[in-house]
Amino acid sequence: MATPAHPGKRIPALDALRGLAVVGIVGMNVHAFALPAPAYYNPLSYGATGPWDYWVWLASFVFIEDKFRTLFAMLFGTGCLILLEKGGARPWRAHYARMIVLFAFGLLHATLLASNDVLRAYALAGLALPLLAGLSARALLAVALGLVTMHFGLGLTAFGSAMVDLHMQRWGTDAMLFAERNFGSDPAAIAALIEQGREGLADRIVRRSLGIPAQLTTLLASLPLNLAAMALGMGLWKAGMLKGEWRTFRLQRLAGLSALAALPVLLVLAGWLVQTGFPAALVGPVALVLSAPFDMLLGVSYAALAMAFFVPEGRITRALAATGRLSLTNYLMTSVILSAIFASWGLGLFGTLTRSQAFAIGLVPVAAMLLWSPWWVARFGQGPFERLWRAAARRLA
Template identity: 60%
Template sequence: METPAPNKTSSKPRIIELDALRGAAVIGIVWMNIYVFALPAQGYYNPTVWGPGLGEASRLDRIIWAISFVFIEDKFRTLFAILFGAGCLILLERGGGRPWRAHYARMAVLFAIGAVHSIFFASNDVLRVYALAGCALPLLSALSARALFAICVGLIALHVGGGIVALGVSVLDFYKGREASDAAIFAERVFGSNPASVQYMIDQGRLAWGDRIAGRIEGFGSQLTVVASAIPINLAAMALGMGLWKSEFLKGKWRLFLLQRCAAISALFAIPGLLGLAWWVSGNGFPASIVGMTGLVLSAPFDTTLGLAYAALAMAFFRSDAPARKRMAAVGRLSLTNYLLTSVILAAIFASWGLGLFAEVSRTQALVISFVPIAAMVIWSPIWIQLVGQGPIERLWRGGSRALS
């Protein structure tokens, strides 16, 4: 996501590869966000929790889970955060009057937008995390690219270490057969097939809109604990994005063979690790404790590295002046609006006030439906850019930030 972009009269030229990369990120996020809207929460990480089909359909759902786990889950979220960090650094470097104050005004408005989004549409909203993690970015802006890369690695280590401390007991209990331990019971409720827990999440997903909003307002404070726990891994990606900007990677100045080498090395590190984790989970029959540990914790270094590989491939691919580049760049210029628009579309499909398809589709069927908001973004974005320019939510963000600063 980009911080507020210059308007159409700005003298600063846009980097079209960066816009196109942003468009790819916001599209990729839909392929995982669809499961938040379509399935009980436990089914997001665990394919055995939910799926109307049996036999072949059930096996297909597991294959879709494996593909998503290795190639999609958290990779595009990482890419989004990388671009957010780079976008914030761009504005900080442009300076102007009181750049820090302007930055914190942007973060305050972004948090407010995310709060509204989380209450009305998507409880997994990431904008609140970005706003809170973004408060640290001015402190990092003067560092060299090498220092920023080191901070990225350190924050990933912090995330993994903290996750192991928090969830490691449940994994040990699984291997020791302690299914009745507190840690094992907690993991089963959050990541497993506990019937009562799954039914509770189904009931929550089918609430009327008014009841859902009231519940989310009531639980907003407690949800901030979950938001805070995601700060280190997202800040790691933002620091990486700042380093990539300073190293001129995101400025489109790396030679093609360097981009290809970066993508190859990153993928060769990440993909075997993710395949190994997927084998560990599926080979043990998707136990809740291992599902949680792999999905939230152990995959993080590989997710970040594969996100970097995608960035390198996209920067290489979008160098060519192809129609796909221009259309993807249009999607990226409206990244904040498109991110929120997908939630509106998905809610209209799955929520009780819409078509009411929540908990009525399999993982595979949900993936097919995800192409509805993707198609909407690809179609409407170039038209809006041509006729209006800046996106409506981008305009709101910029205007609110100016009012505060």
């Protein structure tokens, strides 16, 4: 069992859990850098040439996709709550200053490097966290459940037309064309995305800058699910689970029950996609809507297992804890490394690798952060971007 929290002391298991989340996110982020966007969810879109590629897709869908993003968002909510509970002068103003600076980081990150940046979404969802900070653990869990239900309803409304058209075999409708462009394997759309992915840095900056208004729509659509994960993290902190106050058996029971509820459904959804041949009208709602509650449950299972088995003196715990203390820096530096490998201003490998090869390349930033983080923490404590974030927010507040 993790060491219980004491005022002013870090919880190694919680830092290690944050490090695990940063490491796990790489497993999906590498596909966003290496392959055209529809292939992120659909292996038939691009990059699948052999059995290994489909096994990588299956493992990613069941165990990685949105599980570690959920975990990262949970811990973001926990971190914000810890700072709000510490109080100090004008805690709300300090919190909003941190969110403004984080949004600026995310905007630069999305424009220069990563189209799938999460910092902007976290900053926007984080604006609501002070309103939730005074709620009890049970109330926070209820808020999380309500927000997941909202995401589920809004998602089915957004994707429902395409699913109906697929069932009725109505091809060529606007909903079907939208699904095919974003989740399918339309040759013209894939060719355009391959060309776009090989653009120069200056062209990317112009394109992404002009697309900022359109990006806000996607960010707003992600708010209920991101805020649900943050509220869940806050609730688990107040319940004592993320403070390291639960006994090992209780943590194991939560992990087992959550996994038992999530894994069969995720496997059924994966089987449904395979059996139907990954139709674009089905890939989107399965990946973004139908799997969402079960992704969150599996994220809770991972968190419970980590709090049960990460011990302060363990070598793995220490390495992951250092990685977690530099979570913002490591998240951004992962994008720098992957851009250096896949972007045209780096090695230019975008669109040249299979899904399994790209997944293996993801081990490069993982190894880098696990190696450099303990060294940096031992010498400097705080990460460079964490330090910049705090300093900029302090000035703004």
